[in-house]
Amino acid sequence: xxxxxxxxxxxxxxxxxxxxxxxxxxxxxxxxxxxxxxxxxxxxxxxxxxxxxxxxxxxxxxxxxxxxxxxxxxxxxxxxxxxxxxxxxxxxxxxxxxxxxxxxxxxxxxxxxxxxxxxxxxxxxxxxxxxxxxxxxxxxxxxxxxxxxxxxxxxxxxxxxxxxxxxxxxxxxxxxxxxxxxxxxxxxxxxxxxxxxxxxxxxxxxxxxxxxxxxxxxxxxxxxxxxxxxxxxxxxxxxxxxxxxxxxxxxxxxxxxxxxxxxxxxxxxxxxxxxxxxxxxxxxxxxxxxxxxxxxxxxxxxxxxxxxxxxxxxxxxxxxxxxxxxx
Amino acid sequence: xxxxxxxxxxxxxxxxxxxxxxxxxxxxxxxxxxxxxxxxxxxxxxxxxxxxxxxxxxxxxxxxxxxxxxxxxxxxxxxxxxxxxxxxxxxxxxxxxxxxxxxxxxxxxxxxxxxxxxxxxxxxxxxxxxxxxxxxxxxxxxxxxxxxxxxxxxxxxxxxxxxxxxxxxxxxxxxxxxxxxxxxxxxxxxxxxxxxxxxxxxxxxxxxxxxxxxxxxxxxxxxxxxxxxxxxxxxxxxxxxxxxxxxxxxxxxxxxxxxxxxxxxxxx
Numbered sequence: 183x184x185x186x187x188x189x190x191x192x193x194x195x196x197x198x199x200x201x202x203x204x205x206x207x208x209x210x211x212x213x214x215x216x217x218x219x220x221x222x223x224x225x226x227x228x229x230x231x232x233x234x235x236x237x238x239x240x241x242x243x244x245x246x247x248x249x250x251x252x253x254x255x256x257x258x259x260x261x262x263x264x265x266x267x268x269x270x271x272x273x274x275x276x277x278x279x280x281x282x283x284x285x286x287x288x289x290x291x292x293x294x295x296x297x298x299x300x301x302x303x304x305x306x307x308x309x310x311x312x313x314x315x316x317x318x319x320x321x322x323x324x325x326x327x328x329x330x331x332x333x334x335x336x337x338x339x340x341x342x343x344x345x346x347x348x349x350x351x352x353x354x355x356x357x358x359x360x361x362x363x364x365x366x367x368x369x370x371x372x373x374x375x376x377x378x379x380x381x382x383x384x385x386x387x388x389x390x391x392x393x394x395x396x397x398x399x400x401x402x403x404x405x406x407x408x409x410x411x412x413x414x415x416x417x418x419x420x421x422x423x424x425x426x427x428x429x430x431x432x433x434x435x436x437x438x439x440x441x442x443x444x445x446x447x448x449x450x451x452x453x454x455x456x457x458x459x460x461x462x463x464x465x466x467x468x469x470x471x472x473x474x475x476x477x478x479x480x481x482x483x484x485x486x487x488x489x490x491x492x493x494x495x496x497x498x499x500x501x502x503x504x505x506x507x508x509x
Numbered sequence: 510x511x512x513x514x515x516x517x518x519x520x521x522x523x524x525x526x527x528x529x530x531x532x533x534x535x536x537x538x539x540x541x542x543x544x545x546x547x548x549x550x551x552x553x554x555x556x557x558x559x560x561x562x563x564x565x566x567x568x569x570x571x572x573x574x575x576x577x578x579x580x581x582x583x584x585x586x587x588x589x590x591x592x593x594x595x596x597x598x599x600x601x602x603x604x605x606x607x608x609x610x611x612x613x614x615x616x617x618x619x620x621x622x623x624x625x626x627x628x629x630x631x632x633x634x635x636x637x638x639x640x641x642x643x644x645x646x647x648x649x650x651x652x653x654x655x656x657x658x659x660x661x662x663x664x665x666x667x668x669x670x671x672x673x674x675x676x677x678x679x680x681x682x683x684x685x686x687x688x689x690x691x692x693x694x695x696x697x698x699x700x701x702x703x704x705x706x707x708x709x710x711x712x713x714x715x716x717x718x719x720x721x722x723x724x725x726x727x728x729x730x731x732x733x734x735x736x737x738x739x740x741x742x743x744x745x746x747x748x749x750x751x752x753x754x755x756x757x758x759x760x761x762x763x764x765x766x767x768x769x770x771x772x773x774x775x776x777x
Binding site: 362365368370375379386 | 573575607613615620627628635682
């Protein structure tokens with residue numbers, strides 16, 4: 183048992199070293215650092231989504247709201263207030279506070295709703311926010327958006343890639359500790375059987391609101407990171423519903439309720455979409471690359487309902503059983 | 510609270526832990542529980558019997574808060590709980606097991622019980638340390654799982670347990686809640702013959718401790734007779750009789766309503 187844990191730790195160590203060395207092997211000619219950063223941002227966003235979908239059993243179609251708020255808080259502060267590292271730290275604090283508060287507000291008023299109503303409600307709120315931001319062109323720049331400066335430290339693509347990768351690792355570890363803690367397991371219990379958890383004495387609503395708040399804050403952080411790496415925001419790029427759908431796709435493809443799954447999903451979806459867009463130049467059919475995602479999504483849901491991780495786990499069990507049966 | 514209500518000529522003055530007054534609930538036009546005045550002295554063991562559809566489980570659902578009454582009031586330890594949600598009642602000390610196994614299907618047996626233990630402990634607020642690293646919780650879970658002999662199944666997912674094992678898990682979760690009042694809804698229903706005695710042992714051990722108040726819904730009349738201080742009979746939502754087991758078995762009203770005139774049951 184102890185040896186097993188030791189090996190596991192070694193495995194983690196090697197993996198972390200590998201991930202952190204990735205930027206060193208990349209040269210900027212083909213935007214690899216940019217793609218890597220984007221993967222990290224989406225991985226964080228997808229992990230925050232998994233906390234709701236996989237761990238709390240809450241389906242949200244409006245998760246992009248938090249992402250957009252994070253991105254816009256960063257953009258507006260950097261453009262209008264001050265461009266400095268302390269200002270950015272203040273932005274971080276502000277983003278976490280605002281998104282957690284929004285999470286509380288939304289959670290408090292809607293978490294008592296049944297799952298599909300909650301999904302619809304969140305969709306409505308996020309779309310409303312998008313429309314409002316679109317109308318408030320003076321602040322948001324609307325569809326055209328605006329670009330803004332960031333502290334010089336973050337102007338280097340390699341630095342940004344490192345910040346994004348390290349953030350992904352740190353958030354992964356923090357979320358993992360949380361879902362394995364007594365409080366996190368309570369949230370999992372609520373996913374399993376809400377009525378039973380109430381009968382045991384758990385104030386279910388409070389825990390659900392907490393899950394929405396944490397998830398929202400992490401998504402807000404992802405949005406902030408997106409803003410810093412892009413130095414540009416527009417309403418469609420940070421409030422578009424397609425971002426929520428991306429997070430949903432990544433979580434489902436990778437395996438909901440695992441935290442590793444969304445990261446794998448983010449890597450896969452981002453890489454494949456980049457590759458398909460590249461291929462589209464020679465194969466015209468691939469211009470409709472979104473179509474392939476739709477197809478992949480349907481196939482995953484039909485054949486790997488627990489995602490790639492769940493599918494692999496099942497194959498492993500099958501293989502072990504077969505080996506055990508064989509003489 | 511002190512009660513001075515008497516039944517017939519006996520006037521009792523005992524501290525009652527639970528008390529209902531005119532408790533009724535209607536589904537559509539049908540009165541599932543009809544004007545029930547019920548009182549449970551502290552540390553008593555009371556069985557509720559009655560034919561199918563008599564409203565026994567519905568009555569429990571009213572007591573533990575899964576259902577809201579259309580009329581009437583409920584007191585627990587002198588405080589009114591009529592309008593409290595189930596989680597508040599659970600925290601106050603109303604523990605409940607369910608007739609249809611109501612478990613957390615994709616979690617292990619251990620985790621099911623651990624969450625039940627954790628519910629009232631300060632550890633529930635911890636959000637950083639691993640949930641299996643609290644020996645205060647683990648020891649208690651181990652003790653309870655041993656008591657209902659589910660320890661060997663501790664790492665099995667609850668949904669893969671047999672029906673009888675799920676019933677045991679229900680009881681384990683109830684024990685884990687460490688409540689002052691236990692509402693046991695047909696704990697042995699659907700268990701195999703070999704499993705029943707063990708659960709009966711657990712229940713009678715609880716009874717002999719005399720630390721808790723136990724309300725038991727049960728179909729097996731002989732079992733009820735041996736354990737109960739008092740037997741209450743529900744029929745078509747009404748509480749038609751209440752008293753010592755032997756007296757209830759000889760009660761004519763009860764025999765016609767529930768036992769169908771089986772005079773020998775009381776002697777069996």
